[in-house]
Amino acid sequence: MASSTHVGGSPLPPTPPQKQGRRRRSTSGIRYPRWFWPLFAAPGMLWLALLFVLPVYVVLAIAFGTIDPLFRTPVPTWYPAWWDTTQLRVVLDNIFGPGAYLGPAFVRTFVYVACASALCLALAYPVSYFVARYAGRRKVFYLLLLIAPFWISYMMRLLAWVNLLSTDGLLDRVLVGAGLIGSPVNWLDGRPVTVVLGLTYGYVPYMALPLFAGLDRIDANLLEAARDLGASRARTFWRVTLPLSRQPILAGLVITALPMFGDYFTNDLLSGSPSTSMIGNLINDAIGTPGQAIQGAVLVVLLLVILLLPMLWYVRASNREGAR
């Protein structure tokens, strides 16, 4: 993530006291050419250019390209001046226009992601708080537990859920056995609740880690000072801990919400019903349909634009925080 400005302990040497022509003087007195330090960023930049910028350009070229008349596969238009916006207008019309049938899927996606992100936060905050403040010597152990789900692929874990949630699965048996529900519930018959819980389950570790990192960095002296000055535990939390964890919360929300927007297989595996289709499913379906790959690419571009807004906001917010 592009936070970084506020991260302490920068590995870079302190800013040079003065410029000497085109060269900088390091603290040790060794002279480095001007390009020396930026060079360290080169592998990362190259990586980004090859695996992010170029693919995005390919998606754009497809979104504004044409369809091969014989095979109905997309033919990218590489030169922007020739870009054709017909399909963009078709898709926008299907989202906002009269009889827009893609609209509900967009609204649904936002609602699901909002619910799941909120749940992630509600679940991960107390856990991270506990690990950061009270785990003591066992901190590493708890941290390992937090990361443990990453050892198994998300798809595998979801498949396990499919079994647990099936009508004669463990969950139904426990609930019926405990007398909480009268008859087994068919959790997999296209319920928004199941999808939201699936998303929450899948992405909650991504929330816990930045939260832990942030909470762990809060200076215990500040909390002590608050208590010394007469604040109650609750007041200390509200007035000191929570404001200080604003950045980690933001980071966690961004890291969890962004991939959720593009998620399609949580829905495919836990519901499979069109009544819970999300944007990711629309994209996935369009790309797999002859002649509709362009619409798929347009949806990707739209999603990218939509997600860019909270991302920019986040970058701005963390820059402000860093400048403080």
Added chain:
Amino acid sequence: MAAALVGPKEGMMARDPYEPSGSARPLSRRVFLARSAGAALAVSGAGTLLAACGKPEPSRPSAAGPQLASPEHPVTWPIAGDNQPIADGLEPERDAVLKIYNWTDYIYKKVAVDDFQKKYKKYGVKVQISSFNTMDEAIAKLRTGQVDFDLFFPTYDRLGKIIQAGLLRPLNHSYIPNIEQAWPVFKNPFYDQQWRYSVPYTIYTTGVAWRVDKVHEDVAKLANPYEALWHERYRGRVGLLDDYREAISMALLKNGITNLNTGDPKQVDVAKQDLLRLAKAVKPLVNVKDYVDLPEGRTWITQAWSGDMNNAQYYMPKGQDASVIRYWFPADGRGSVGNDLVAVLRSGKNPVLAHHFLNYMLDFDVAMENMGWNGYQPPLTKATPDQMVGDEYIPKTLATTVVLPQDFDKGFRQLELPPEADNLWNAAWQQFKAGA
């Protein structure tokens, strides 16, 4: 378009159908669409990128636009001067690697690899199977010209395109005497008159399947069995094939429209409205795992491919019997039917061996062993209903999955759609899938 699947016979354990590919037994074609789609896009994108970075250069359609084959308008594909069949009586290539490009898990490895290698041991042949999940992905890859597969399993609605694009090699019939074992219709099919480029692989019907232990009505006896899928009492237990042609065709047939290639917006709209009603009424599970979901009880009633239901017997949970599964296809044969093909690719390095392979797969014993694994019936005259049920390739209770030659006379085909009609169908399907 049959789903590609596998029956774990021969002592194989019924493994989890979701196992990621790479292992021997994963999903049917479209399930992994998701994962493969990105790759397909990347492949096609990269291909074009390599080809030319200039102005968009669409492939050349034939002078009169692409020809569309149908039973009423059979097509004889021309044989280009620079793409002649191989000569008669050539020896199979020695120490060759015969490369097969097939749907995921649509051919029995023992038959296609082990037995074939044994049979052609003298020539030191090695067989290599590569797989794809969608026809689009496959064609995109073949069009890059970077691959040298010998054999390909196209669907007949795309056959014309890949022939026009020069991807296939015309057949020399002298190598394939076993064509005599196939139904006579396949010596002159409408999509490839004189079988110049293809031999048949499997045949199937699309109907409705249900479990008698859950669905307490005889679906087959209903005035309109398709309607059972709309019954609200099966809410959350209804399956629909995730295939725009199959699903919309089913809705058309339910409404008495038998032109499964209609370009009439009114007719497509009738089907679409009915599917939207279905979505509201029963919240269907839309995928191509009919052969897993029904035996496992995730669905009680589902639109289904005949071969899949035949394959479903291997997916029954322990202690349960496949006799609870029933399959209905119109007894008068007026339903959706189809078949899959095998063809020889021009890019292959072993055309003679490829011809031998086609002949081999048309052999009765070989084809039946293959069916015992993937559930799909080969169109051979010796494979009669009595024989297939008697030899337990098909459970008695599922005798309705047998495809008969007359089904191909009376059944309706999903043919290649002209672009405008295809857009109409796609838009309807997109609306259904979006859960509007």
